Amino acid sequence: MANNPRKKNPPEEDSKVIPLIKGRRATSYDVARLAGVSQSAVSRCFKPGSSISGKMRERVMKAAKELEYQPNAIARGLITQRSNLVAVLVSGRLNLYYPEALFKITEELSAAGLRALLFTVETEEDAEAVIEQAWQFQVDGVISASHMSQEQYQLLEKRKIPVVFFNRYFADHPNTVVYCDPTEQVEELADRLAELGHERAALINGPMDNMVSRERMKMSKSALAKSGLKVVAEVQGDFSYESGAAGLQELQQAAEQPSVIICINDMMAMGCIDEARSVLGLNVPQDLSIISFDGIGMSQFASYELTTIRQPIGRMSEAAVRMITERVERPDQSHEKRVFEGAVIQGGSIARAPS
Amino acid sequence: MANNPRKKNPPEEDSKVIPLIKGRRATSYDVARLAGVSQSAVSRCFKPGSSISGKMRERVMKAAKELEYQPNAIARGLITQRSNLVAVLVSGRLNLYYPEALFKITEELSAAGLRALLFTVETEEDAEAVIEQAWQFQVDGVISASHMSQEQYQLLEKRKIPVVFFNRYFADHPNTVVYCDPTEQVEELADRLAELGHERAALINGPMDNMVSRERMKMSKSALAKSGLKVVAEVQGDFSYESGAAGLQELQQAAEQPSVIICINDMMAMGCIDEARSVLGLNVPQDLSIISFDGIGMSQFASYELTTIRQPIGRMSEAAVRMITERVERPDQSHEKRVFEGAVIQGGSIARAPS
């Protein structure tokens, strides 16, 4: 093609005027030509903080508007080595708590001038593939609210891609984390349960390969112990509504029956409540108290009104985005772990223990 | 920098060997150098269908593995004019039906070798900004499940960015659409209601600026009329749980009370049921029947067990992705509208009309 504005050595034939090919997207060269300035000038106009005179800016902007020019983020990314893309890894299946966080994170990223490249990750094998994809797309950072092995994390570190973990972290490895620690609130609730005369509790846990799940289980047990409640049984679910219902059924087998059940997330608590009411014919909370974790929107629907421990998702999402932008700017700064407190939502799913 | 492998006219100083700078990401040149071949060869190895001998491929791949080389999708996008990015526009706030579709769409895109660039859009002004962003990032296409004005759509068309609408379309403008048409199912349900002795229905509508909402309202009314039911009142909500509850309260003012309420989506139906039971002390379905649209996962929780019309979200998402890939390949092919039927979920939220 001879019609390249940047041809370096056009031996004979000189600068044919290239009409803007109909339908072709305008480039900085097109704008430059129309405004009668250099391409550099156009570039500088679109980069805040560049040295440009008012007159020039005006001329360029006028031409840019006429051609509907917007800088090509791909080309820019190539030269600046910044894609302005952040990979967001979420797990969708089981927990409605993710969408809430996801939308918030996306909005915050957007406000920070970054775009969310969304990946769904259900297993560690998924994570493997996703990490390679993210690497190919030169993402500036990763926000992970899903599965990721330590090796996978280390690979990202080695590649100098900042990672912020959302509600999970590696204890024996420095990392940047946003986290909600509901320990105090669990203790508060355990106290409250003791006051209400409860003595026997059961747990419906989440998957044991999940950190949040393990932590919540641990803190629940120790809080219960501290308040003098006994754990009479525990079963395992997978965070889903169905597994909450199934968990309650399984608990029926226990030698000693609990008067209160701690569900490791809201979704299972809802399954548990529904099963208790509609299958076992129990009244919640009169016959059986239930508490849980997360505080997702649905948990306060009138059918459930869970007494639960809310995570401040909005603030956590904000923090995650702030942390990722900071790490993108200064990759070598030290790691940080931001821990938020939970907040008890006084719902209607606990009551005095039946006598 | 003299250490550029591609320097074109290095007059005196000749090809210094450039050590791979520690930590720098490997490029196709690094791989080429290590394997002792040309950069083109490396490029061809990573492009399926290129003419490459087995021996060469092997050598290159070995070097690539050693350097952990993965092609730079940004650079590739610049030259091929394909970013492999698809903007996905969703509205998060009100309807849990979006996350379900969003995750499915993301997975399908991924399977098709495309990445989802996620944008949350709550208003048409948002859409404006989002469209510019998507344009800057050279997205190959847009899947829109949210607000978008006809002007905005035309702007995208003019820019030759294929758009697939998810559950919305412009009637007087050709466009590519995935859509669920529950007309038959509404008629089926209306018939069923008539059989159950219902005579008076009320509607809780969604926002009138929303097409799905308007269509569902219209088809509900005509189905009810056809089956001989009278619409005694209608109120407007905003798709949210709360607005369903409020809607029911508002309906209490009506001169004639309905024995069945049609909610334009599940979320409002859930609000409506909860309000009926816990505030008005009504039994659903004995005192009041309720039907709705969407068939989101929650609608089948035991507390609700909605009789609703499910959209085949999985198949719709698949179709949306297939359509976007087709339009990316052949931008000038004619528009297509894929209409899926709904499916009645026989829940427990309707019963014989009270006498």
Next chain:
DNA sequence: TATAGATTTGCATTCGAATGCAAAAATGCT
């Protein structure tokens, strides 16, 4: 008005991979 200093502008190159074309190598055929 001349000149030093500050500011603005343009030139040329760069980022990393893809690709048309021609040269080189491999293959088939007589």
Next chain:
DNA sequence: AGCATTTTTGCATTCGAATGCAAATCTATA
């Protein structure tokens, strides 16, 4: 083996914006 084909390979250029550096213009001062 010799020549015509076919297949591989490499060279050079391209995509679009950013930027270091030098040239050009403007401003301030004597």
